[in-house]
Structures are given as structure tokens and as C-alpha cells.
Amino acid sequence: MKIFPAGSLGAGYVKAVRAPLSYIPFLAVGGIGPDNVADFMKAGCVGAGVGGNLTNKEWIAAGAWDKITAVARELVERSKI
Numbered sequence: 001m002k003i004f005p006a007g008s009l010g011a012g013y014v015k016a017v018r019a020p021l022s023y024i025p026f027l028a029v030g031g032i033g034p035d036n037v038a039d040f041m042k043a044g045c046v047g048a049g050v051g052g053n054l055t056n057k058e059w060i061a062a063g064a065w066d067k068i069t070a071v072a073r074e075l076v077e078r079s080k081i
Contacts, residue, residue, distance in 0.1 A: 003045070007031015011039035018044040034074045041081045050075055 001021075003014055006028035018026060028040040033053035040048055054075065059067045 001025070002027050002029050002049075005030030006040060006045075006048075007033075007036060011036065011043040014040060014045060015043040034071065034078055037075055038078045038081060041079050048075075048079060 001024050003009065003017070003026050006014065007030055011028075014026060014028060018024075022044070025046040026044060027047050027049060028037075028045045029049035030051075031053075032040065032048045032050050037048050037050075054068065054071055056064075056068065056071075058064075
């Protein structure tokens with residue numbers, strides 16, 4: 001089940017909702033980035049949808065693919081729990 005906007009609701013919300021619904025897999029979407037992805041994974045999410053925190057328009061316009069790649073790698077590493 002998609003939880004949106006997860007970043008605004010917080011990992012505590014996911015944990016609370018997941019308690020009686022532990023048989024349903026949750027996906028955190030909206031406001032997810034390197035600073036909070038681990039919290040959502042620890043709260044019981046099976047994954048996270050990342051958009052704005054990964055597709056920075058200025059970086060794309062500047063061709064700063066190394067920055068986008070670095071954020072993607074950081075998200076992957078921090079999502080491992």
C-alpha cells in the first residue's frame with residue numbers, strides 16, 4: 001500500500017498504521033530522501049518511492065549526473081537495514 005505523503009506523516013505514522021495491518025506491505029512515497037529513508041524502512045516499509053529528492057532540476061539542467069548518482073547510491077545504502 002502506498003503511504004503518501006510519507007515525509008509529512010512521518011515514520012511513526014507508518015509504524016502505527018502497520019501495527020494492525022502487518023500483513024500489508026507498505027511503500028513510503030512523498031518527501032523521502034537520504035535523511036529519512038532508513039527511518040521508514042525501520043518502521044516496516046518494504047520500499048520507498050523517491051522523486052524530487054533524486055531528480056533535482058538544476059542538476060539535470062547542468063548535467064551534474066555525478067551528483068544524482070551520488071544521491072541514488074546514498075539512498076540505496078541508507079535503505080539497507
